[in-house]
């Protein structure tokens with residue numbers, strides 16, 4: 030059935046209110062079950078052995094002594110995960126990352142795993158696995174890895190995206206380019222040019238719940254998995270491909286998820302758990318330790334970025350260029366490409382060019398982290414924009430407003446924008462009381478903008494009207510932060526019933542059609558679209574049932590305010606039928622009532638934000654405190670404003686941590702020095718002020734209610750907003766993230782930003 | 784290794800269990816007693832997801848041995864509600880949307896309860912420093928601090 034997704038301006042009854050979330054009670058009473066909170070009869074404990082070397086050839090593995098340990102039921106290595114990827118390089122990289130095949134490519138790379146009756150036996154067995162390594166030279170630094178004399182991570186890799194094909198292999202996996210116009214001509218027209226290089230260090234998503242799963246392979250070739258993931262359908266597909274299972278035979282249930290932020294969109298240990306279970310013939314529970322989470326799962330890229338922007342004295346940007354080098358870990362990705370696409374997306378530019386380089390290094394495989402790749406590019410660009418405004422003598426907000434993208438602007442990455450929120454967020458910032466509040470000594474104010482695309486994608490939803498008129502909504506997008514509440518509001522709105530009459534659940538892979546991940550801020554956007562579509566289909570069924578009850582043509586039955594109503598003069602005495610009325614009779618009028626929907630949610634509206642931040646820098650220690658923070662972002666339509674605010678605040682806090690503290694620190698030996706929350710310090714409660722939010726609503730024309738994704742953009746501006754604030758507080762331009770006390774001290778001493 | 788026999792008071796019930804001498808209280812709660820509300824976020828005392836109250840003090844149960852529970856009074860998230868009546872902190876966390884993923888929530892509730900038991904009218908600063916041992920990666924803490932302050936006000940009998 031075709032679905033009309035066009036935005037229709039309407040008065041909302043449910044959408045925009047703030048009801049209690051349906052999973053709240055479970056989560057405040059300890060009853061909610063996360064990845065590690067599930068057990069199966071006869072379950073074994075799985076443990077993974079990891080490489081202590083950043084780069085080493087695996088010469089020999091001997092597992093015999095480990096297998097002999099009492100209580101050990103299976104030991105697996107790469108030999109137990111044969112290559113079934115059929116020439117699919119990306120899939121092979123996932124397999125190799127789950128279990129090193131010929132080389133260990135980073136400190137923490139899995140090389141073997143055991144399943145035993147308890148943790149003690151498993152630990153003992155790990156110690157008895159003998160591995161002979163031939164240690165190879167390694168490289169962890171992005172710029173060093175891009176040099177032609179760097180140790181090669183993959184000897185068969187030639188830089189893609191360049192013509193002609195290079196003669197020598199390289200750690201630069203790919204080059205991508207975006208832009209339009211003539212940047213040389215643009216710079217020739219500039220009165221002032223700012224050119225600067227920036228670096229950002231690698232940060233981790235830092236979800237509090239480590240990766241966890243329980244895998245169970247059965248003798249008949251079927252398998253079950255319980256797992257914390259942002260996308261159980263995608264995990265099913267990848268695990269089935271890697272293990273040679275038919276997709277229908279692997280049933281994956283997503284647990285409650287204790288944070289993901291992109292890090293739980295990639296499989297890590299799940300195929301290993303399945304391989305262990307297959308070999309042992311028993312269910313296996315595999316839970317990562319925090320050390321493993323840091324060493325072996327999802328950090329973002331470290332980057333090195335050069336930016337050059339020119340403007341006329343009147344404040345018009347004439348040309349902008351960025352070269353962006355992003356670490357990918359040991360396998361090719363598209364992280365620099367995303368950085369190159371997002372760099373200048375906030376601005377309306379005549380001449381713009383961005384070039385991204387994907388750089389392989391001996392660090393864990395990079396995973397998405399909330400608006401992946403955009404914060405680093407925004408740090409570089411928004412710092413340079415601020416500096417340029419200063420040189421021209423313009424207010425930084427006014428300068429940005431003058432150059433802001435608007436409806437009809439050809440974006441720097443290609444598409445032409447529809448109605449967008451960058452201008453409105455800037456204007457809201459300009460008139461926000463925060464902008465004119467007084468500042469004390471050593472304090473400074475900064476602001477910056479951010480952009481994220483947002484995604485839509487494949488989505489499938491079931492809406493069942495129960496006999497008592499209440500509604501069960503089964504969705505396939507994992508609820509990472511309140512989407513069951515939002516989607517219940519959407520169903521209630523479309524059907525015209527009370528929020529409390531809708532119960533949303535996340536269905537497993539056997540009970541609903543395929544759904545893409547909850548990523549790209551798509552959860553509420555795409556599932557709300559599918560929910561509206563499913564509700565409209567259910568309404569059609571209910572109109573037919575009412576027509577049958579009244580014995581009138583269905584064309585004469587309309588749906589209004591949660592009721593079927595007979596339209597036309599002849600039907601004056603027919604009382605409207607509510608959902609409850611119709612549901613109560615459903616057994617007699619044709620059976621159960623349901624609405625189903627499967628669609629590709631197109632038209633995710635792009636998202637923009639402007640952040641304002643006040644800092645106080647202690648010039649003696651170089652320590653920075655955030656004393657006030659304001660997030661202004663376009664939500665399209667805030668379905669449940671409390672959870673929209675929560676996304677804004679959470680993203681800002683993650684950005685603050687990254688800006689001031691968080692970084693992967695490697696030793697000379699290529700080993701990660703700080704794989705724990707003590708030394709990789711994320712913001713705690715006493716580090717932060719309240720985070721004020723202002724929600725703007727510029728409707729997305731491609732969604733019936735105007736909804737845009739809201740989850741990611743909030744992490745994009747903080748790095749630059751804080752850098753700009755520090756610059757205004759103590760007069761040094763910071764160019765290296767995190768802006769930790771030693772870096773600020775060094776900048777104060779030497780005037781350089783690193 | 785021989786097992787240790789332990790008697791303790793857990794959420795007002797007398798409980799006995801056997802555990803290994805090197806087994807943490809967190810593992811005992813989760814694996815032996817079926818109380819999975821306390822979470823392991825780090826296992827090293829850095830995240831607070833495993834917080835429980837022992838003899839009135841918040842502790843990281845990953846840093847306490849099961850054997851140390853002998854003769855002590857332990858409170859966990861599972862004992863916070865009185866029957867079907869939620870504790871004001873639990874109610875306010877839901878009302879204020881003070882949880883997103885919720886994995887940190889049991890630990891925060893335990894820590895916040897110990898705070899309000901000791902100090903019924905904490906300032907924002909006192910709340911922030913008291914809760915500084917509990918990590919939340921989702922919320923930015925804003926709504927958590929508000930929920931705790933509001934619960935404190937309600938428990939003092941002030942209208943919110």
Ligand code: FES
Nearest residue numbers: 824826828831845
């Ligand atoms: S698990 Fe105990 S403090 Fe993190």
Ligand code: FES
Nearest residue numbers: 883884919920921
């Ligand atoms: S709500 Fe997710 S860690 Fe706190």
